[in-house]
Amino acid sequence: MELEYVYKRPSAISSEADGYCPGCLHSTANRIIAEVLDEMDAVGRTIAVFPVGCAVLSAGYFLTDMTIAAHGRAPAVACAIKRCRPDRLVFTYQGDGDLAAIGMCETIHTANRGENITVIFINNSIFGMTGGQMAPTTLIGQASTTGGPSRNPDEVGYPFKMCELINQLEAPKYIARFALDSVPHIREAKKGIKRAFSIQMNGGGYSFVELISNCSTNWKTTPLKSLKFMREKMIPYYPLGEFRKPEEEE
Amino acid sequence: MEHKILIAGFGGQGVLLMGQLLCYGAFAERKKVLMLPSYGGQQRGGTSNCTVIISDEDIGSPSVRHYDTIVAMNEPSYKLFRKSLKSGGHILVNSSLVKVTRAMDENAVSVPISELSREAGSEKTANIVMLGALAAECGMVGKAFVQEAVKQLLGRKKPDMLGCNLDALDAGYSVIEKTHGKE
Amino acid sequence: MDFEFLEGCEAIAEAAVRAGCRFFAGYPITPQTEVPEYMSRRMPEVGGIFLQGESEIAAINMVYGAGASGVYAMTSSSSIGIALKTEGISYLAAARIPAVILNFQRGGPGIGNITASQSDYWQCVKGPGSGGHRCMVFSPSTIQECVDIMGMAFEKAFRDRNPVFVLLDGSIGNIKEPVKLPDMKPVPDKDAFDWCLSGCEGRAPRQLLPILPEDPSKFAEHATEMYARWQKEDVLVAEDLPDDAEVIVTAYGTAGRIAGACVKRLRKEGLKIGMIRPLTVSPFPIASFRKLDAGSTRLIIDVEMAKPAQMVEDVRLAVNGRIRVEALEIPGGIIPTDEDVYEGITGIIKGVNENGA
Numbered sequence: 085m086e087l088e089y090v091y092k093r094p095s096a097i098s099s100e101a102d103g104y105c106p107g108c109l110h111s112t113a114n115r116i117i118a119e120v121l122d123e124m125d126a127v128g129r130t131i132a133v134f135p136v137g138c139a140v141l142s143a144g145y146f147l148t149d150m151t152i153a154a155h156g157r158a159p160a161v162a163c164a165i166k167r168c169r170p171d172r173l174v175f176t177y178q179g180d181g182d183l184a185a186i187g188m189c190e191t192i193h194t195a196n197r198g199e200n201i202t203v204i205f206i207n208n209s210i211f212g213m214t215g216g217q218m219a220p221t222t223l224i225g226q227a228s229t230t231g232g233p234s235r236n237p238d239e240v241g242y243p244f245k246m247c248e249l250i251n252q253l254e255a256p257k258y259i260a261r262f263a264l265d266s267v268p269h270i271r272e273a274k275k276g277i278k279r280a281f282s283i284q285m286n287g288g289g290y291s292f293v294e295l296i297s298n299c300s301t302n303w304k305t306t307p308l309k310s311l312k313f314m315r316e317k318m319i320p321y322y323p324l325g326e327f328r329k330p331e332e333e334e
Numbered sequence: 335m336e337h338k339i340l341i342a343g344f345g346g347q348g349v350l351l352m353g354q355l356l357c358y359g360a361f362a363e364r365k366k367v368l369m370l371p372s373y374g375g376q377q378r379g380g381t382s383n384c385t386v387i388i389s390d391e392d393i394g395s396p397s398v399r400h401y402d403t404i405v406a407m408n409e410p411s412y413k414l415f416r417k418s419l420k421s422g423g424h425i426l427v428n429s430s431l432v433k434v435t436r437a438m439d440e441n442a443v444s445v446p447i448s449e450l451s452r453e454a455g456s457e458k459t460a461n462i463v464m465l466g467a468l469a470a471e472c473g474m475v476g477k478a479f480v481q482e483a484v485k486q487l488l489g490r491k492k493p494d495m496l497g498c499n500l501d502a503l504d505a506g507y508s509v510i511e512k513t514h515g516k517e
Numbered sequence: 518m519d520f521e522f523l524e525g526c527e528a529i530a531e532a533a534v535r536a537g538c539r540f541f542a543g544y545p546i547t548p549q550t551e552v553p554e555y556m557s558r559r560m561p562e563v564g565g566i567f568l569q570g571e572s573e574i575a576a577i578n579m580v581y582g583a584g585a586s587g588v589y590a591m592t593s594s595s596s597i598g599i600a601l602k603t604e605g606i607s608y609l610a611a612a613r614i615p616a617v618i619l620n621f622q623r624g625g626p627g628i629g630n631i632t633a634s635q636s637d638y639w640q641c642v643k644g645p646g647s648g649g650h651r652c653m654v655f656s657p658s659t660i661q662e663c664v665d666i667m668g669m670a671f672e673k674a675f676r677d678r679n680p681v682f683v684l685l686d687g688s689i690g691n692i693k694e695p696v697k698l699p700d701m702k703p704v705p706d707k708d709a710f711d712w713c714l715s716g717c718e719g720r721a722p723r724q725l726l727p728i729l730p731e732d733p734s735k736f737a738e739h740a741t742e743m744y745a746r747w748q749k750e751d752v753l754v755a756e757d758l759p760d761d762a763e764v765i766v767t768a769y770g771t772a773g774r775i776a777g778a779c780v781k782r783l784r785k786e787g788l789k790i791g792m793i794r795p796l797t798v799s800p801f802p803i804a805s806f807r808k809l810d811a812g813s814t815r816l817i818i819d820v821e822m823a824k825p826a827q828m829v830e831d832v833r834l835a836v837n838g839r840i841r842v843e844a845l846e847i848p849g850g851i852i853p854t855d856e857d858v859y860e861g862i863t864g865i866i867k868g869v870n871e872n873g874a
Binding site for chain 3: 127128129130131133140143146147148149150151152153154157160161162163164165167168169172173189190193
Binding site for chain 3: 354357358361367368369370371391392393394395396397398
């Protein structure tokens with residue numbers, strides 16, 4: 085009897101057990117990216133740029149050509165790789181501290197130049213690797229080890245809405261926010277990543293995909309409760325959807 | 335032998351062009367050459383000057399304490415740089431704009447570049463008159479090489495002006511020959 | 518005519534293009550803005566890529582991406598701009614990505630001034646960024662030397678997979694001299710480098726990681742071995758050492774050319790004097806100093822456009838106390854005249870003669 089594979093490890097993900105905290109949705113984000121690469125038959129043409137922060141752990145599990153950029157600089161590195169090798173699929177994978185704090189300048193300018201790369205942004209509203217410090221995306225009222233038990237906007241301002249910010253620019257071609265809290269949302273996210281990669285491989289231009297994620301460890305909660313926090317607190321502040329997409333896609 | 339020159343004036347007087355032409359002549363003659371252009375801090379309307387060093391040996395510093403020869407295309411340049419002239423050196427002044435005579439400054443040589451350039455056929459050649467005077471004064475570059483530099487750099491762009499330019503160059507040379515002949 | 522009369526910045530940029538540079542990222546800063554301006558015109562003509570970074574930091578990271586792709590990539594800046602790039606430079610060293618970096622030094626610290634200086638020797642030579650790595654650092658004195666070095670700079674960067682500096686200053690960038698440019702070299706095939714990122718089709722994936730592997734000694738051993746090999750094979754130095762030299766002058770870059778002219782003058786005046794002019798300050802020409810005979814040479818004078826002098830520390834290490842070392846220190850931001858250096862050197866000699874060794 086011949087058995088059919090209905091579910092298997094994507095070819096771009098190594099068989100090594102990942103080192104993310106239990107319940108962390110980075111592994112889900114890694115997996116759907118790798119699935120898209122398989123579906124597009126693009127693993128051998130991909131160059132990934134990983135950041136500094138928890139997201140850098142991905143470098144240990146992806147089986148593509150890759151480098152790691154200095155904290156916040158992934159878009160500058162990626163855009164140069166893409167310009168030198170325009171037929172390759174080049175993406176960055178960055179957390180919120182990396183992309184929206186130290187790397188805000190590179191994030192905005194790379195988007196503004198309309199570089200033909202894909203930026204994948206994991207927003208879990210906190211600094212993960214260093215242990216729960218306030219991120220640019222930490223919600224009002226949310227606890228962090230440097231912002232106290234409750235983020236106070238009078239003192240430290242408001243959480244950045246990155247999709248909305250980038251949507252002010254002329255050049256980007258695809259801007260979308262998805263969440264990884266449920267199977268339907270994960271399916272949507274995967275479609276969005278595929279759309280972004282396809283736009284890039286067709287020479288379309290800059291794409292930005294934000295994925296609302298979790299950090300049960302530093303949120304000091306359980307993985308299941310973290311999903312609830314995403315639905316009840318994060319998604320209302322960070323509305324999901326495609327903010328911009330090419331006309332032919334509509 | 336080494337000769338250190340400063341050419342100073344305001345923008346549009348051809349200060350850098352004079353330096354450039356003299357340098358081309360000098361290195362065609364296989365001299366060592368260095369030019370240091372310098373502009374005022376402002377982007378427009380300021381003074382400009384350039385240092386030119388011509389030498390038989392490797393050139394050291396582009397920065398110069400005392401110049402062998404200075405060209406002052408306008409009054410402010412004369413006032414600013416007169417003190418930087420080596421004792422016994424000459425400061426060639428554009429007599430239309432710098433009212434300094436030999437009697438007032440024994441190191442000054444008046445070069446009537448406006449009049450002489452008109453005689454050469456175009457006032458646009460005023461800086462070439464001064465170039466002739468400068469090349470004659472410095473004595474480090476053969477006249478044929480300076481003429482060749484004028485032909486190469488200016489002749490191609492404005493072939494119809496070449497005759498005027500070469501006449502202007504001659505006129506500048508004769509000013510110095512006459513001046514020093516009298517000494 | 519086989520010579521061209523070019524400004525330093527332009528000549529150096531063109532020499533890089535002819536050496537095979539096909540990627541340039543920069544950011545405006547005096548006194549080197551002419552380099553990015555030139556490259557913005559020139560790169561499209563040769564099928565290369567020019568990017569104006571949103572900052573010096575972005576520019577060095579663009580170079581990181583281009584180098585990782587196997588392309589001869591360069592950036593250029595000045596002192597404070599290089600300070601911003603140093604994080605990226607240490608990442609280049611760690612990830613073993615080659616690049617060439619021009620540093621047109623200006624007076625400092627801080628904004629300082631825009632005039633030429635040699636106040637950033639330490640910045641380039643002593644582990645720029647973090648982690649105590651080294652870059653090869655060329656230190657040419659004339660525009661012709663700059664132009665002749667550019668090809669080598671890229672070759673060594675790619676041979677070692679390590680960033681290379683060309684240490685310059687505002688004077689050499691802005692003067693014009695007759696220069697013979699090298700012929701246009703063929704651009705290296707980026708796919709011929711067996712380490713660069715190109716997509717893993719048909720081979721194992723490649724990783725260029727600025728992160729120490731589980732065994733940190735691996736990188737440390739590689740780096741230590743590489744630096745030792747430089748000292749044996751890659752030192753460039755211009756020596757002018759008469760047998761009977763009692764005084765040796767040493768200087769690099771613009772100070773080197775000024776001091777060189779001064780040494781010739783002093784020798785004509787009858788002084789027994791020689792010169793050691795490093796063309797690489799990393800690796801430092803230690804052997805040139807080690808071989809000096811302490812019996813005949815009684816004084817070494819280091820001339821620098823920096824106060825306090827910086828290279829003098831490496832001179833003292835090389836000499837190891839065998840010969841007296843004095844420094845003529847001209848504060849950064851001042852280009853000394855020939856007379857300044859002549860008076861400085863003769864003043865030091867006079868002082869030493871009067872006070873005894």
